[in-house]
Amino acid sequence: MTGPADGTAAPAEAARDAGLDARLVVDRGPFRLDVTLTAAPGDVVALLGPNGAGKTTALRALAGLVPLTAGHLRLDGAELDGTPPESRPVGVVFQDYLLFPHLTALDNVAFGPRCRGASKAEARARAARWLERMGLAEYAGAKPRRLSGGQAQRVALARALAIRPRLLLLDEPLAALDARTRLEVRARLRRHLAGFEAVAVLVTHDPLDAMVLADRLVVVEDGRVVQEGTPAGIARRPRTDYIARLVGLNLYRGRAEGHTVRLDSGPAVTTTEDLSGPVFVAFPPSAVTLFRDRPTGSSARNLWRCEVAGLETHGDQIRVDLTGGLDLAADLTTVAAAELGLYPGVSVWATVKAAQTHAYPA
Template identity: 80%
Template sequence: MTGTRKAVRDAVDAQRPAGAGLDARLVVERGAFRLDLRLAAAPGDVVALLGPNGAGKSTALRALAGLLTLTDGHLRLDGVELDRTPAHARPVGVVFQDYLLFPHLSAVDNVAFGPRCHGVPKAEARAQAAAWLERMGLAGYGSAKPRRLSGGQAQRVALARALATHPRLLLLDEPLAALDARTRLEVRAQLRRHLADFEAVAVLVTHDPLDAMVLADHLVVIEDGGIVQEGAPADIARHPRTDYIAHLVGLNLYRGQAGGRTVRVEGGAGIAVTDKLTGPVFVAFPPSAVTLHRDRPDGSAVNLWPCEVAGLETHGDRIRADLTGELPLAADLAAVAAAELDLRPGATVWAAVAAEKTHAYHA
């Protein structure tokens, strides 16, 4: 969140009654799986639930929407208990992954559907829907049926339909997953603008770290039905606390014991760092900080480990090398450098990382 945007929201928050926003503890048991998740957000906040498949993200979303009954816990929105309120009576808007637009209705009638269900007369509901479509940049598409819309256009119609009822909680279930890469970039930017203007709470479910980092003010990372880390996107990106998060943000991550400026990780490898710490710590560094050598390099490199190439992947104009050995790690290097080193699975190399490229922090 930018400083200006945060200052405006802080000023508005100061005028809101106590209890405004979302206050929930979602406990849902389904067979052997148990979700236990606490969520709190003020009006205007965008919270992203991020996690691998099966972590419990969709279960949480369905519980918030009223499509799943809580086993335990509570759900309060603007101070009102919603635990036993049926889905259709909740002030909640949902944008589904596949949008679920009514195929037999035009775009304007899809958007007008919500206001009509709330008792708004047909002509007024259609006028409101037309205004929402104009706001979404779709003024000329009111009469179009969903099959005539592109993926990005359908996503914006679905968002307009969810917002047309003026929900106090907006739920977005993988809203960009059905889009191709080029459309996704454009629609993500548009969605960010719309969410910046949304005055209630928005909860975004995604497994895409870029969507979460760009769209959300607060990240909640879920694994196996529980929270493993939460905070501002920048803080989580800089201080990952699980392998899953480190992989998402593109960092090598290790846990170990610090003694001064050396961290001893599981397996016995030592990592020299610039941060002077003691006790349990994490150490992280990007794959781009790793340099590879076929022969042991001369010089005074402190962090130097013999490794074996386990695999190679192409990432744009870079090559990602997965390395095993005393300290398993990932290294990124230019394609020409990989060719010069004759990298291939099974090749032995030396991996070096400058101490100043590492970042150590308390576990």
């Protein structure tokens, strides 16, 4: 099928091409990034991964700040590779916001539209509307030094959105905020992203930011995508140790025969699922019960002799790291940990009920 005579895409073709379609291949010395990203307008995608995984490199490649070695980068059907950063329909909110210190909040936001050809009056009018939407109308004349961290973040977001981007990039947008401000700004940012009609890509190391803000998670390790899906799906079925730690689960790989999974690390785990072949087994640290002496009469089907490797405060509980029969983490109340007299080197018995495990194909 051909498009209209004026050369524009037909409606069906435009709908098919809308959004982000990218394979980002970047060689930087011994490190190679090779990540595929697709997203439809309205999607918020979070890139997660450990330090050095390639998240920021991917974001900078999308912005045009790092050239692609290979692959492609298409936005709404248009090829962007080779297009100068300032000519791309892309808005960026950097980790430290990078507001111009000598400009007011209004002029910071108006800067983008001015660079895209808007008149001074039009750019300032558009900036004023965005500041009002961000709840910052009264700070239009303020310089960045007079803004709080949360206010500066909102000005940076308004500046990125004022150019009407088709792709919004956010690099650790909440990292510079204190804990109290982070809660408020996270909620505000979620509302703004929910109303954003183009594609948003968020880089973060904070699982809570990702779970709250994103519709879909893409987990990157060593320059490769290791898992992607909805936040709930990834939290339910992690596929690497990094993801398991991120969502707070003990994770193991093994081979299932019915309700028994023989782990690659040696011991067996009894599960409720009846499976066959390579599987993952996961359970939360809160599912682990510890005893100083071998329990008798316990209904738990899984029992291992372990040694305490370390203890640390984890929220309002004590996280106990164990080695031995099975390396795992257990969460106990402060009272329970004190009653057990736990300290590094002490021997304990760890139990987990089969009903509290979750096995799924590897």
